Amino acid sequence: MALITPGFGGRRRDDANLPPGQYRTDDFPVLSAGPTPRIGLDEWELAVITETGERSTWSWAEFTALPADEPTVDIHCVTHWSKFGTRWRGVSLDTLLADVETAAEYVVAHSYGGYSTNLPLEDLLDGRAWVAYEFDGEPLVPVHGGPARLLVPHLYFWKSAKWLRALELRLDDEPGFWETAGYHNYGDPWREQRYRAD
Amino acid sequence: MSTNIGADDALWVDGNALAGPLGEIMGTDLTVAELTCAGCRTTRPLAAMRVFDRAPGLVARCPGCGEVVMRVVRMAGRVLVDLRGSLVLSLPVPVA
Secondary structure (H helix, E strand, O other), rough: OOOOOOOOOOOOOOHHOOOOOEEEEOOOOOOOOOOOOOOOOOOOOEEEEOOOOOOEEEEEHHHHHOEEEEOOOEEEOOOOEEEEEEEEEEEEEHHHHOOOOOOOOEEEEEEEOEEEEEHHHHHHHHHHOOEEEEEEEEEHHHHHOOOEEEEEEOOOOOHHHOOOOEEEEEEEOOOOHHHOOOEOOOOOOOHOOOOOOO | EEEEEOOOOOOOEHHHHHHHHHHHHHOHHHOEEEEOOOOOOOEHHHHEEEEEEEOOEEEOOOOOOOOEEEEEEEEEEHHHHHHHOOOEEOOOOOOO
């Protein structure tokens, strides 16, 4: 094991915040598996659907009237870039799910445009996930997932589904768009869980 | 090669972009293969598909209905080709 002497070798102060295999960028690259959906705010709706089929829905006005957080977080894309200190405004999943009765352990996030991704429910709770609708003090633009996207910064960013339409609470795990195509089911950047065999 | 470079949308290129990664593993030019889309049941050459390559993998979509017909993900030592959006893949028999 190599020993690194602090102050010798130019080790950057923020390296400790960079997961293995990642490099830092100050850009915000746009990755997309399809055309960008354009959803008018008057037709936008967010739904939470439980395992019994019970639906809770929010219009844009109802959603943006909910108490919001302003998290500043590092994000890590599975294509190896990380971006530090991104500033968002969004509604905590703790708020959205506060009155939802469920025994579910898993969630599938569904997007306008057909994308989906799966996560354990516990990863969306305790202040670790939001439905974000502003980035850097501005409304979230469509190429980055606007009107609203999931924000789960402790997992690779493909889990932070753009153009969020619904959260389906499930008793069983149902792999999503990239998870069925060879990517890791959980996607922890600190354990470098990129592909299913990792 | 066709593309939508310059459009105010996610970038795509045509199916010729699949020739390299698929030819590398299958040893044949798959862009002359034809795919039948499971969404609209239209058959087109692979080269005619729209490939979104600014993504964690290559995502080929039918230019008619927009549904995903193929996903190609390269991982360490292995390439995964997901064809669940296609009904039929037809290939010309090589001439001896």
